[in-house]
Amino acid sequence: MHDPQALRKIVILGGGTAGWMAALPLAQRLRRGGAAPVIELVESAEIGTIGVGEATLPPIRFFNASLGLDNAEFIRRTQASFKLGIEFADWGKVGESFFHGFGDHGPPIDTRSSYAYWLRLRHEGAIGALADWSVPTEMARQGRFTPPLEGPPSAANAYAYAFHFDAGLYAAYLREHALAAGVVRTEGQVVEVERRPGDGFVSALRLADGRRVEGDLFIDCSGFRALLIEGVMQAGFEDWSHWLPCDRALAVPSGRMAQLPPFTRSAATPAGWTWRIPLQHRTGNGHVYCSRFMDDDEAARLLLAGLPTPATDVPRPIRFTAGRRRRCWVGNVVAVGLSSGFLEPLESTSIQLILDAVGRLLMLLPDRSFEPHLAAEFNRLMARQYESIRDFIILHYTLSRRDDQPFWRELRTMPLPDTLAHQIALFRDSGRVAVLDPDGFAEPSWVAIMNGMGVLPRRHDPLTHGIDAAALRGHFARLREAIVGTVRTMPSHDAFLAALAA
Numbered sequence: 001m002h003d004p005q006a007l008r009k010i011v012i013l014g015g016g017t018a019g020w021m022a023a024l025p026l027a028q029r030l031r032r033g034g035a036a037p038v039i040e041l042v043e044s045a046e047i048g049t050i051g052v053g054e055a056t057l058p059p060i061r062f063f064n065a066s067l068g069l070d071n072a073e074f075i076r077r078t079q080a081s082f083k084l085g086i087e088f089a090d091w092g093k094v095g096e097s098f099f100h101g102f103g104d105h106g107p108p109i110d111t112r113s114s115y116a117y118w119l120r121l122r123h124e125g126a127i128g129a130l131a132d133w134s135v136p137t138e139m140a141r142q143g144r145f146t147p148p149l150e151g152p153p154s155a156a157n158a159y160a161y162a163f164h165f166d167a168g169l170y171a172a173y174l175r176e177h178a179l180a181a182g183v184v185r186t187e188g189q190v191v192e193v194e195r196r197p198g199d200g201f202v203s204a205l206r207l208a209d210g211r212r213v214e215g216d217l218f219i220d221c222s223g224f225r226a227l228l229i230e231g232v233m234q235a236g237f238e239d240w241s242h243w244l245p246c247d248r249a250l251a252v253p254s255g256r257m258a259q260l261p262p263f264t265r266s267a268a269t270p271a272g273w274t275w276r277i278p279l280q281h282r283t284g285n286g287h288v289y290c291s292r293f294m295d296d297d298e299a300a301r302l303l304l305a306g307l308p309t310p311a312t313d314v315p316r317p318i319r320f321t322a323g324r325r326r327r328c329w330v331g332n333v334v335a336v337g338l339s340s341g342f343l344e345p346l347e348s349t350s351i352q353l354i355l356d357a358v359g360r361l362l363m364l365l366p367d368r369s370f371e372p373h374l375a376a377e378f379n380r381l382m383a384r385q386y387e388s389i390r391d392f393i394i395l396h397y398t399l400s401r402r403d404d405q406p407f408w409r410e411l412r413t414m415p416l417p418d419t420l421a422h423q424i425a426l427f428r429d430s431g432r433v434a435v436l437d438p439d440g441f442a443e444p445s446w447v448a449i450m451n452g453m454g455v456l457p458r459r460h461d462p463l464t465h466g467i468d469a470a471a472l473r474g475h476f477a478r479l480r481e482a483i484v485g486t487v488r489t490m491p492s493h494d495a496f497l498a499a500l501a502a
């Protein structure tokens with residue numbers, strides 16, 4: 001039966017990665033749910049998109065699958081490569097590096113994490129480096145890739161993977177599917193926003209050529225401009241630059257690498273860090289830095305000096321402030337993408353924030369009564385996610401032992417958010433990890449960064465003593481052998497990509 005309160009029209013403002021990542025699932029899911037409001041996306045070629053954002057987290061695979069995208073076609077269309085994690089160079093100390101892989105350090109033992117048992121043996125002086133039990137780390141070391149096998153836990157499936165892709169090509173690919181699913185695309189620049197008297201809800205967007213785009217629900221994907229959520233609804237911005245002072249980036253493409261590593265590389269610099277993302281047709285490179293400690297010329301010089309292949313363009317500057325919108329949903333406006341906030345791309349979390357916001361919007365989809373607790377719940381979930389990612393990113397800076405630059409000395413010693421101070425103290429004392437966000441980075445990720453930065457907890461889990469030390473050493477030795485042996489049989493990342501393209 002027709003619901004008289006159902007949304008009649010949804011307007012998405014912005015056709016960047018966020019706009020099209022919102023449009024397609026909305027069009028598909030709403031139709032399946034029996035509601036079929038018109039979905040209209042307004043974008044302006046003149047304004048353009050941010051044009052960066054190439055590394056993702058494993059849930060992007062489930063997002064693509066939920067949209068019915070063909071994996072091989074997606075990889076071809078977006079020039080994607082596989083990502084097993086991130087290599088961090090010079091973060092703990094200049095010359096040191098470690099790997100944050102998508103996977104645990106072995107299967108759990110008697111309901112305790114493998115790490116808990118590793119830590120016990122470490123305290124007994126009876127085991128080597130933790131990274132030796134991470135399957136994605138071994139795959140990255142050997143430059144190999146194949147998807148995990150189905151079946152019981154083993155070295156052949158103790159990892160996950162994500163993609164590196166060209167976000168512009170991804171948006172174009174999703175746009176094609178969204179248009180086929182009935183989304184209406186309108187090219188034009190929004191110059192004015194009309195609001196309803198009384199509740200102040202947005203009622204229409206007015207375009208430069210005089211056209212009006214009316215709607216019931218407005219999704220603000222206008223990027224850093226945050227035209228509706230801030231410009232009109234004044235949601236407020238929680239500024240986190242006192243914790244994350246990097247405020248500029250330079251992005252530059254360079255030629256394709258001869259061999260594509262199946263991971264992102266992040267190298268710390270005197271006042272920030274660089275990224276290197278291998279794609280099939282080019283390499284994405286950038287430098288995130290703090291303008292209080294480094295000028296733009298020096299940032300560009302360091303970026304260009306570290307490129308793996310010759311630059312194919314000049315560095316493009318981007319400015320930002322770390323923080324989040326106080327409310328991502330106000331009235332009938334929901335912010336998705338850069339309009340909802342920004343955290344530096346150190347752990348590739350922006351596209352993840354988009355897909356989670358879209359998922360939550362679908363879970364909490366309002367009708368035209370806009371019951372306020374739906375917005376409150378959306379805002380609660382987004383705040384928790386932003387804060388836990390913020391803490392995870394600050395962790396990389398605060399644990400650094402670099403003493404060679406004023407930037408690093410300042411970041412090492414700054415006061416921390418209470419949640420992160422608790423997390424670090426808990427880990428240092430006991431090797432345990434607090435769950436700050438059940439949907440966010442899990443224990444293996446926190447352990448990978450803390451261990452990679454050289455933190456060895458003082459105590460270990462007392463419930464790991466049920467197993468005799470020799471038996472435990474045997475278990476870890478067999479696991480290490482299985483990991484090395486299994487990974488050796490995997491194809492190289494390049495060979496796997498070539499086979500997929502054939």
Ligand code: FAD
Pocket residue numbers: 013014015016017018019042043044045047048049050051052053054055056167188189190191221222223224225227249251286318320336337338339345348349350351352
């Ligand atoms: P945009 O791409 O800026 O799109 C905004 C849209 O709004 C455009 O279509 C524009 O035309 C439209 N618009 C704006 N104003 C108007 C108007 N008045 N009228 C009509 N249309 C309008 N994310 C990751 O997940 N991984 C990464 O590795 C990563 N790296 C990044 C590196 C840097 C330096 C930066 C800054 C970001 C990075 N991100 C990364 C984030 C990622 O780029 C964004 O999250 C993603 O591209 C989404 O952007 P968006 O769609 O919100 O905004």
